[in-house]
Amino acid sequence: MVREGFDLLGAFNWSDHLPWLARLYDPGNVEARCAALVPRVRRFVSGIIAEHRLRGPCQKHANADFVDVLLSLDGNEKLEEDDMVAVLWEMIFRGTDTTALLTEWTMAELVLHPGLQVKLRHEIDTVVGPRRTPTDADVARMPYLQAVVKETLRAHPPGPLLSWARLSTADVHLSNGMLVPAGTTTMVNMWSIAHDATVWASPEVFRPERFVEAEGGADVDVRGGDLRLAPFGAGRRVCPGKNLGLATVGLWVARLAHAFEWGPVAGAPVDLGEVLKLSLEMKAPLTATATPRENVVGVF
Structure with missing residues (x-):
């Protein structure tokens, strides 16, 4: 559906x-x-x-x-039942596609970068140990996990165009001297900003450390507080599900990386080709091998 x-x-x-x-x-x-x-x-x-x-x-x-x-x-x-149906379907509809895509992109990058996967798993093991699964509270204590998710949002923003087209109602003078005349149709291209070499060093490289303060990275608020990376938008029209989405993706990536070692399928390398529909999807859906880790509890 x-x-x-x-x-x-x-x-x-x-x-x-x-x-x-x-x-x-x-x-x-x-x-x-x-x-x-x-x-x-x-x-x-x-x-x-x-x-x-x-x-x-x-x-x-x-x-x-x-x-x-x-x-x-x-x-x-x-609430009347009709209102509850509308609210719940909005959560399911809006919270399923982009959350699943962000999780898929994150796991694809971890499969492609086994060294980063090992580093992430070490952090998860340090916080959680082998005898239980990660929880929401654990995710808040995993800065590298959060950096991995942020870097995925930068490299593969599920919503690369932040909104439908908007119409400028007045002349706007930008800080770079550009004039946006009244009546101009505009869109925010977050993908372009996130891959701009004047904003991000080596934007083509997947490097979560750029968001780890302890390793010289920047503390970037991806929830609309820093326009260098605002995949959920900003201001009054910011995505209302941003916190739930980040928490969900962080939890699932933590559980998947904790329970399994992930690798490529023989003869089917991970393809990071993109296709833009309503969201930015993987052109070839991710396929990977998942090897259960010894002496570690499962995902659930």
Whole structure:
């Protein structure tokens, strides 16, 4: 359903430009596919809500999650089911694609750079040890892991163009002397900024150390506080899921690197070719070997 949704978002739809043609001309079958997707989404998300209702109030069990919190709202904050479906689907839809892509890009770079993988695993082992899996709290104590994720965001930003086109409403004079006249259509190309040699030394090199202060790197806030690397945007329209996305990717990379040694598949080297759809995807999906580490617990 997520893949179908993203395919539909990226599809050209005549009715966006000529609404009166919608019922007469739909060569991509976009309208019909949208109409078929909506009830599937509703059934799926409503099923999740129903399961949580059966479990009872979140105060009565230890594994309470976001759905339980929504169900516990009362008074003016109480949400109708339609609103809960919309909120939960937005989290699933917006939080699945880019998070999965960032995890895939990170693992691809670790497969290509076994030395970095060893360094990361040493940090994870130091913090966690072999007898348990990494947790969210552990990730906060792993600066090199966070640097690896930041460097992946720099090298392969899932959203290389930060937003849809914007229209300049007034003349704007940039610090470099350039004039952006009123009426100009503009976009922020974060991929270009992240690969600019005047901003980043050797931008073609994957080097997480550039974000490790203890190794001479910079403390860059990728959540919108530093425009050299703002993959989530900045200001009022910054991505609201930035913290959840970073936490999720950090946790999964930590668990995957902790439980397995990763390597290339014989005869199928990792290809870092890119293809831009709604997000920046690997042109050839990652394939790799995962060898369980001895005396280390699994991913879960």
